[in-house]
Amino acid sequence: MSEFSLIYRHFANATNRHTSTVIGIGDDCAVSQIPANHQLVSCVDTLVAGRHFPIDSTPYAIGYKSVAVNLSDLASMGASPFAILLALSLPKSLACDEFVGSFAQGMADICTKFGVELIGGDSTQSDVLTITITALGTCQKQPIRRNGAMVGDMICVSGEIGSASLALKQCLAGQKSPWRHHLDYPMPQVALGQKLVGFANSMIDVSDGLGQDLQHILNASGVGAKLYLDKIPCMDALRQLDNDDKWQHMLNGGDDYQLCLTISPQNFEAFTKQYGRIIHPVGQIIAQQDLQLYHDGHLVDFAIHGWVHFDD
Ligand code: ADP
Numbered sequence: 001m002s003e004f005s006l007i008y009r010h011f012a013n014a015t016n017r018h019t020s021t022v023i024g025i026g027d028d029c030a031v032s033q034i035p036a037n038h039q040l041v042s043c044v045d046t047l048v049a050g051r052h053f054p055i056d057s058t059p060y061a062i063g064y065k066s067v068a069v070n071l072s073d074l075a076s077m078g079a080s081p082f083a084i085l086l087a088l089s090l091p092k093s094l095a096c097d098e099f100v101g102s103f104a105q106g107m108a109d110i111c112t113k114f115g116v117e118l119i120g121g122d123s124t125q126s127d128v129l130t131i132t133i134t135a136l137g138t139c140q141k142q143p144i145r146r147n148g149a150m151v152g153d154m155i156c157v158s159g160e161i162g163s164a165s166l167a168l169k170q171c172l173a174g175q176k177s178p179w180r181h182h183l184d185y186p187m188p189q190v191a192l193g194q195k196l197v198g199f200a201n202s203m204i205d206v207s208d209g210l211g212q213d214l215q216h217i218l219n220a221s222g223v224g225a226k227l228y229l230d231k232i233p234c235m236d237a238l239r240q241l242d243n244d245d246k247w248q249h250m251l252n253g254g255d256d257y258q259l260c261l262t263i264s265p266q267n268f269e270a271f272t273k274q275y276g277r278i279i280h281p282v283g284q285i286i287a288q289q290d291l292q293l294y295h296d297g298h299l300v301d302f303a304i305h306g307w308v309h310f311d312d
């Protein structure tokens with residue numbers, strides 16, 4: 001069977017049609033109809049085997065996560081996703097129904113969850129499995145940017161931080177991790193991102209570590225922050241670790257895909273009144289342009305480096 005028919009068979013009808021799709025897979029380009037008064041929001045992310053996911057990840061999990069990380073980028077702007085495009089570079093050894101079939105299934109399952117359609121892509125052979133996904137979304141009001149943090153804003157996160165990092169550490173040590181699903185199946189905070197439009201002043205998704213990702217907001221906004229480490233939500237298994245270990249996972253570990261945002265105290269009140277306590281205060285924006293870490297009311301010294309992509 002030719003590689004093309006293999007790809008076509010698994011991807012052509014992998015996902016449900018989205019109402020915006022005029023032309024989907026099968027022609028030279030896909031064509032989408034953007035609703036009136038909406039802006040197109042787009043992003044692209046590449047995942048390389050062994051670098052962005054452990055090489056023992058299942059094909060299903062690889063497909064799932066490749067989409068999840070892109071939807072998370074759209075979530076961090078408050079956009080509503082509608083389609084993805086997939087560029088797949090596949091080693092010859094993986095050009096088989098077994099791999100492509102479950103990869104496509106993982107991808108399709110998360111797409112279905114978020115009402116997203118795979119509308120096109122490209123396929124090539126290469127030595128290393130590489131997946132590049134472009135995600136498309138729309139935004140009706142102003143998207144939430146990194147550069148809008150204001151002095152006095154509360155810093156909030158959308159959920160537990162550090163779980164994926166703990167799981168990765170255990171996997172790399174050859175242990176079976178009970179938290180592996182945090183690493184393989186991150187849940188992009190799409191609905192929450194959209195709710196925060198009109199409330200939050202700045203936002204980012206936590207992909208490279210809370211320390212580094214918050215620093216991106218601070219740099220873009222020209223402000224600083226006090227971060228209260230004991231306020232950061234985390235699972236019990238992390239809470240029980242020594243502080244240095246715990247902070248390493250929470251601040252420098254990647255792959256959480258929670259949202260980190262800043263919001264005025266007035267808007268925080270209004271937001272929680274409307275939606276409940278679904279965002280968790282962990283700090284405060286200050287004028288002095290540095291990131292101050294506090295634990296139990298005391299300033300602590302801890303080096304933030306985040307996930308390093310080019311380390312050689
Ligand atoms: P072209 O040579 O014009 O780039 P291709 O043969 O690469 O066309 O692709 C034919 C059709 O199949 C296109 O509509 C393209 O979007 C789709 N396609 C190819 N590879 C993939 C893929 N990995 N996932 C989804 N659609 C794909």
Ligand code: MG
Nearest residue numbers: 121122123124
């Ligand atoms: Mg092509």
